């Protein structure tokens with residue numbers, strides 16, 4: 001194995017988390033008041049349910065949205081399908097003016113600073129062409145040497161072609177790179193199909209059967225990467 005040269009990071013649910021306070025506010029309009037912890041757990045369960053090969057293999061990232069948010073809301077206690085559909089419209093409307101993945105976990109800047117001191121770091125995101133603007137808005141863009149946005153390059157994870165863009169930007173070979181993300185069928189499958197090692201963020205141990213390195217949160221990333229390097 002070659003020396004580790006670059007680290008690729010997914011954006012959503014990796015360095016940018018969902019705006020749970022806003023989702024809680026929307027749900028409160030339907031008489032449901034989940035705690036932020038409940039929403040975090042609901043999201044993780046919904047994510048694991050969406051993260052299946054037959055789901056990812058037959059949909060685009062955006063097409064999975066309603067399914068994903070419907071699951072989050074129902075796990076958080078909103079049971080009426082009419083209310084769920086109505087609430088979903090509010091989430092989509094908000095997303096069009098302010099990205100729903102806009103919360104930076106407090107440990108992220110220090111982790112990125114540490115990684116950047118040792119490796120080339122870049123973002124590889126299934127997004128809508130605006131992820132660079134979002135990273136600038138939340139103050140994270142300067143940590144990265146490059147940003148690959150599926151909305152701009154026209155292919156999305158797990159398609160290995162998106163990783164080719166990132167490898168070219170990093171001037172790295174696949175075995176010199178680690179990719180970090182939260183979805184087995186998107187991040188891990190895509191990276192491994194490209195010959196890149198993966199680290200999975202698995203906060204509630206939904207993927208104990210995964211063969212790649214797993215961490216509970218991004219704060220554990222530098223140690224996990226040191227072990228791989």
Ligand SMILES: [Mg+2]
Pocket residue numbers: 010011012013014181182183
């Ligand atoms: Mg993600």
